Amino acid sequence: MSTAIKDRSSERQKRMLAEYFDALADAPATGRKVVYTFVPGNLTELIENFGLLPVLPEINALQNGMRGRTGDYIHAAEKHGHSEDVCTYVKADIGMLKAGNIGPTGKPLPKPDLLLLSYTGCFTFLKWFELLRKEYDCPVVMLHVPYQGDGVVTPDMRAYVANQIRDKLIPELEKLSGRKFDPDRLREALKRSAAAEDDLVYVLESAKHKPSPIDAYFGGVYYIGPIFTAFRGSQDAVEYYHELREEVDDRIASKLGPVTPDGEVHTEKYRIVTEGPPNWTSFREFWKMFYSEGAVVVASTYTKVGGLYDRGFRHDPHHPLETLADYCMGCYTNLNLPSRINLIESYMREYEADGLLINSVKSCNSFSAGQLMILREIEARTGKPGGFIESDLVDPRYFSAANIKNRLESYFQMIEARRQRA
Amino acid sequence: MDLFIGIDLGSTTTKAVAVDEHGAVLGRGITNSRSNYDVAAQVAREEALTNVRFEVLARRLRDGMPDAARVESQLLAAYRLECFLGALSRLEDHCRRDLENPRFDNDRYAMLEALERILGGVRDDAVQVFSEPARSDFFRDLAGASFIEHAAEIARNGGPAFDRLVGLFDRNIIPVENETETRGFHQLLIAAAGRVAGAPALAALIDDVARTRLHELRSVGTGYGRVRLPFPKECIRSEILCHGLGAHLMFPQTRTVLDIGGQDTKAIQLDANGVVTSFQMNDRCAAGCGRYLGYIADEMNIGLQDLGPLALGARRRVRINSTCTVFAGAEFRDRLAAGQAREDIVAGLHRAIILRAMSLLARSGGIHNEFTFTGGVARNPAAVKALREVAEENYGKLTLNIAPDSIYTGALGAAHFALRDVAVKEAA
Amino acid sequence: MTTDLQTDPLTAVVARATELYEDVELQSVRDWKARGEGRKAIGFLPIYVPREVIHAAGALPVGIMGGGDQLEIVRGDSYFQSYICHLPRSVIEMAVSGRLDALDGFLFPSICDVIRNLSGMFQMLKGQKYVHYLDLPQNFDPELGGRFYRHELRTVADAIGRITGTAVNDERLRRSIRTYNVNRAAIRELLALRIEQPWLVPTTEYYVMLRAGYLLPPDEHTSLLHEYLEHARSSNRRPLDNIRVLVRGAFCEQPPLALLRTIERAGCYVVDDDFVLGSRFIPDAIDETGDPWEALSQAFLKHSLPTASKYDEANNAADLLVQRVRDVRADGVLLMAPSFCDPALLDQPMLAGALDKADIPFTSFKYSEDTGQFQVIREQAGTFADAIKLWGKA
Incomplete structure (x- = not known):
């Protein structure tokens, strides 16, 4: 990632991540307790409140995917009886565990002292931690986050989540850490979260400029890194997003396009909205298929899996537990299909996009089931062409470069042909 | 004479089409794609150019030779x-x-x-x-x-x-x-003329035609192997666009195109100008493509071309749920063992393939009149019958176009892109 | 055929249930609605919805279990990628082809991400009809998950009451609980008979008898079960030299009848399974006297069966499976899961581990509701049965 975006902010992010993985590697020595949890609905501020360290298995899987290790891990998990058909994040994680639990930076990952099953927008999470519980023999706390089936968060839903946090999760965390819950400390952290969120939204929305100074998908995954993982609520995150915002401002002022591993995009030919996660095992190659054609992603739904900040939500220090509940329920994959379609439609219009490109990943039914309907509905509502490609998160067997390139080229050329006709 | 060439580098065959400045087709060529894409492209292109010369020759013959048609066809042979x-x-x-x-x-x-x-x-x-x-x-x-x-x-x-x-x-x-013919058109044709009654007298005409300069103004490459073509990037087009335009040129009222080839299936929607408005391709597995019929033909020990006629003899509808090439043989044997008739099973397999294609069509936006069917499977009468049935059950009465030379659809579209590119450049 | 039906009451009752099973057009629901003014029917997907609530509002609960192997998928495939299971394809096919038009509303209980998202697709397709995702609690504390669930139940009851014009009150709900308790008792009898004398209850018959309960009003289904039990008990069927197996993994997308027949013919009596799981998800009677909402809630939180889609809070689902194998005296286990079924397939390594540890033979395979090829499964189940017969283990 350092060669991808050689800005000060990316150097800072690199340092933050290195320190974080060091802290994890040192945890057995320092005696810090470790909580495994998931990105959507992660309660980082609360975990920090008890001096605990979060580990996010999806992040390990995707980082390992980018480093080319997941093929072997998945193979190992399948040898242990895991089906070819299921989520490859899970299998990459199990495979990593079987291979000695060495994290993406090459340092060992600590065992969990608690599995915080923030069960948001994905059923697989539930099975994932049941599987890890068998491996580690450690307690699990289930935080059931209701789905926005009717497209709204009702007061009962909010109360359900907030009560689980208050009556179940906090006592468990107190027990594990031996520390009392500190509401003031939480409020301070939430204040910092909100500040960072403001700057993140500013950065994401900068893509409304023409040319867009950022790529909101391939670049976007780096931008969301700190706030979606272990750093939300930290001073580091506040500074990172502040710095990032200044850099983006500079690019806007100079009318510069996004930075890519091969330099800057000079001519923005296509403005694309994407739906679905990227492929991690061939991330660079995949990205190149876009920028080599002058395609820039101006908005993506994937960068909302860890929180939908650009629609107004901010962590609210005045209602700490309710705001955490709202945060969990508002993550992208916890939205029902009509809400997702509405969101994408508004992105298409607000960002003046030329088309919607769906990367449908085999692993993630939470994203994928219904995407063909999303595609048709967006085409009908906006009159803009949709494109559809299929790959996977971290299973290299499911990234057929020639196939995907063929489709992407056809798609971009179709946009061009339609534009010429108009 | 000015020519615009389209080359479609497919996974099994490579096709070339040459058109004149009005877009009229003057010559076509086809060859196996083989391992060497460059040679395949060259062979197909040369064959197309040869056919262009024949076309020129034939036009000249038709001006005033009484048995021009006979001479022309014998000369070609x-x-x-x-x-x-x-x-x-x-x-x-x-x-x-x-x-x-x-x-x-x-x-x-x-x-x-x-x-x-x-x-x-x-x-x-x-x-x-x-x-x-x-x-x-x-x-x-x-x-x-x-x-x-x-x-x-x-x-x-x-x-x-x-x-x-x-x-x-x-x-x-x-x-x-992987080699090409060393003798030129002129030498070959003079030798050929020696074999045809009345043709040796045409030596002067042959000389003249052979000397006609064929000026290739622009070539556009397409097809799955297109990146292997030694063409600059702007001379390469996606096969979807070329296929759509080609279908439009063959049948100008076409709004929906279905192409079922050996390895992939495409569903394409077109506007009135032949511009692609939407498309879908089969996912990574080749289920429901032409290859599937190939496996079945192998399993039955009959030729691929005999499969369709056999299916037309079906008396009963058998429903086949899997179009997985891996299971094709097993399913076939299972059903035979269960006492089902060969022709009924084979008809069921054809319908299964068409149903797969229908889902791709539905994903791309449905079927709109007129509907053009291309690719190797379009030559199979049972597939055509099943497609007509299923399409009309779901989308009502339709005009279904099938061109005998639909294999050239992509190359034809590419040739027209070459023509248009030059026109656009000149306009600018 | 008609003479057969008249002479053999067992054949007749099975034929009646089979006819219902094959009714992908939902003709029986249309007929039921036509028999009374303003009748309404509410569809629900696997695994479990508290049908008592629908029933109490005066509506007919109708299980939507997919199209099996009888439905030709023309449009359904265009909604789903190839790596998604088969059930939603046939459900969408039924919806867009008008086969579900007899239904006045749809409940999608939480099972997995695919069925969850299918609820949103139905909201898009059937905008004018009631479509609700029923979020069953994964927190089993009566004060947390219970409170949330009771509220969900009341919301659903209100909505269906508005459709039928009959508001659900406590008394009506208690009466419906009673009705379903009688049905549950009949199902328990069926399960018990099969455990004791599986040769009297062939798997396909057992299966269509359960499925009939997803189309018939509960009273009618109970009568049908009683009728079946009476004739099955008095039939002169003789035991075969089959092994006894327990089946797990088939709780959502259902296996086709031909697959069930294949398993039995390969030498396996199925003595326990999770087919049509919702019909006995709460095996025992629910309290009929107190607060009925509380009763339904407690039944789910504390007395429902373990299954892959439900969080295994007590960390004992695999042990319960081992216990169940012993209770029903099964010789082995078939872990059969639908292709691409996340919950079942992710569950499998845990169940397999526990079976291994308990030295219980098992074998696993995948199927889909429209599986048409049985050769591999026939051989696999046959070998499994033979091995157990010969050596007591596979």
């Missing part, structure tokens, strides 16, 4: 024969060189003698073969069939073993396919 014989003598050269290998030290003489007899037989057969409509466009197919026949006879009569003789062909056909 004789020309092909000449090309065939040229390739055959190259094959002979390769085989002879091959026979110098020490592994033939024990039976070199017998092999050489057999080779001469076989090739003599192939030569005699060729004269007969080219007096009738061609069974195949490919040297490998025509020469191979005849070679095997003669080799078998020699082996039967105490000559070298059949396997050894056929091995000779198999090894040496590959370099032959």
Whole structure:
């Protein structure tokens, strides 16, 4: 990632991540307790409140995917009886565990002292931690986050989540850490979260400029890194997003396009909205298929899996537990299909996009089931062409470069042909 | 004369189409894609250019020659024969060189003698073969069939073993396919004219046509192997766009195109100008593509071309749920064992393929009139029948277009893109 | 055929249930609605919805279990990628082809991400009809998950009450609980008979008898079960030299009848399974006297069966499976899961581990509701049965 975006902010992010993985590697020595949890609905501020360290298995899987290790891990998990058909994040994680639990930076990952099953927008999470519980023999706390089936968060839903946090999760965390819950400390952290969120939204929305100074998908995954993982609520995150915002401002002022591993995009030919996660095992190659054609992603739904900040939500220090509940329920994959379609439609219009490109990943039914309907509905509502490609998160067997390139080229050329006709 | 060339580099065949400045098709060429894409493109292109010259010649003949049609068709056949014989003598050269290998030290003489007899037989057969409509466009197919026949006879009569003789062909056909004819159009045609009554008198005309300069203003490449073409990036187009435009040119009222090839299936929606508005391709697995029918034909030990006619004899509808190529054979055997009739099962398989295609069509936006069906599977009558049935059950009465030469659809579209690119550049 | 039906009451009752099973057009629901003015029917997907609530509002609960192997998928495939299971394809096919038009509303209980998202697709397709995702609690504390669930139940009851014009009150709900308790008792009898004398209850018959309960009003289904039990018990069927197996993994997308027949013919009596799981998800009677909402809630939180889609809070689902194998005296286990079924397939390594540890033979395979090829499964199940017969283990 350092060669991808050689800005000060990316150097800072690199340092933050290195320190974080060091802290994890040192945890057995320092005696810090470790909580495994998931990105959507992660309660980082609360975990920090008890001096605990979060580990996010999806992040390990995707980082390992980018480093080319997941093929072997998945193979190992399948040898242990895991089906070819299921989520490859899970299998990459199990495979990593079987291979000695060495994290993406090459340092060992600590065992969990608690599995915080923030069960948001994905059923697989539930099975994932049941599987890890068998491996580690450690307690699990289930935080059931209701789905926005009717497209709204009702007061009962909010109360359900907030009560689980208050009556179940906090006592468990107190027990594990031996520390009392500190509401003031939480409020301070939430204040910092909100500040960072403001700057993140500013950065994401900068893509409304023409040319867009950022790529909101391939670049976007780096931008969301700190706030979606272990750093939300930290001073580091506040500074990172502040710095990032200044850099983006500079690019806007100079009318510069996004930075890519091969330099800057000079001519923005296509403005694309994407739906679905990227492929991690061939991330660079995949990205190149876009920028080599002058395609820039101006908005993506994937960068909302860890929180939908650009629609107004901010962590609210005045209602700490309710705001955490709202945060969990508002993550992208916890939205029902009509809400997702509405969101994408508004992105298409607000960002003046030329088309919607769906990367449908085999692993993630939470994203994928219904995407063909999303595609048709967006085409009908906006009159803009949709494109559809299929790959996977971290299973290299499911990234057929020639196939995907063929489709992407056809798609971009179709946009061009339609534009010429108009 | 100014020409615009489209080349479609497919996974099994490579096609070339040449059009004039009005977009009229002047010549076409086709060859196996092989391992060497460059040669395939060159061979197809040269064949197209040859056909352009024939077209020019034919137009001139039609001006004032009483039996122009006969002369034209015989001349074309004789020309092909000449090309065939040229390739055959190259094959002979390769085989002879091959026979110098020490592994033939024990039976070199017998092999050489057999080779001469076989090739003599192939030569005699060729004269007969080219007096009738061609069974195949490919040297490998025509020469191979005849070679095997003669080799078998020699082996039967105490000559070298059949396997050894056929091995000779198999090894040496590959370099032959990767070479091109050394004689030019003029030389070949003069030789051909010698074989056609009344044609030798045309020497002056032939000279003239052969001297006509063919000026390729622009070429556009497309197809799955397009990135392998030695073309600049702006001269390469996606096969979806080319296929859509080609279908539009063949049937201008086309709004939806279905293409089922060996390895992939495409559903394309077009506007009134032939611009692609939406498309879908099958996912990574080849279920429901032409290859699936190939597996079934293999399983039944019949030719692929016999599968459709067999299915048309079905009396009962059998529902097949899987179009997975991996399971195709097993499912077929299972059903036979369960007492179902061969033709009924095969008809069910055709319907299953069409149902897969229907889902791709639905994903791309449905079927809109007129509906054009292309690709290898469009030549299969049972597939066409099933498609018509299912399409009309779901989308009402439709005009279903199937062009006999639909294999050139992509190349035709590419040639027109070449034409348009030049027009746009000139306008600018 | 008609003479057969008249002479053999067992054949007749099975034929009646089979006819319902094959009714992908939902003709029986249309007929039921036509028999009374303003009748309404509410569809629900696997695994479990508290049908008592629908029933109490005066509506007919109708299980939507997919199209099996009888439905030709023309449009359904265009909604789903090839790596998604088969059930939603046939459900969408039924919806867009008008086969579900007899239904006045749809409940999608939480099972997995695919069925969850299918609820949103139905909201898009059937905008004018009631479509609700029923979020069953994964927190089993009566004060947390219970409170949330009771509220969900009341919301659903209100909505269906508005459709039928009959508001659900406590008394009506208690009466419906009673009705379903009688049905549950009949199902328990069926399960018990099969455990004791599996040769009297062939798997396909057992299966269509359960499925009939997803189309018939509960009273009618109970009568049908009683009728079946009476005739099955008195039939002169003889035991075969089959092994006894327990089946797990088939709780959502259902296996086709031909697959069930294949398993039995390969030498396996199915003595326990999770087919049509919702019909006995709460095996025992629910309290009929107190607060009915509380009763339904407690039944789910504390007395429902373990299954892959439900969080295994007590960390004992695999042990319960081992216990169940012993209770029903099964010789082995078939872990059969639908292709691409996340919950079942992710569950499998845990169940397999526990079976291994307990030295219980098992074998696993995948199927889909429209599986048409049985050769592999026939051989696999046959070998499994033979091995157990010969050596007591596979």
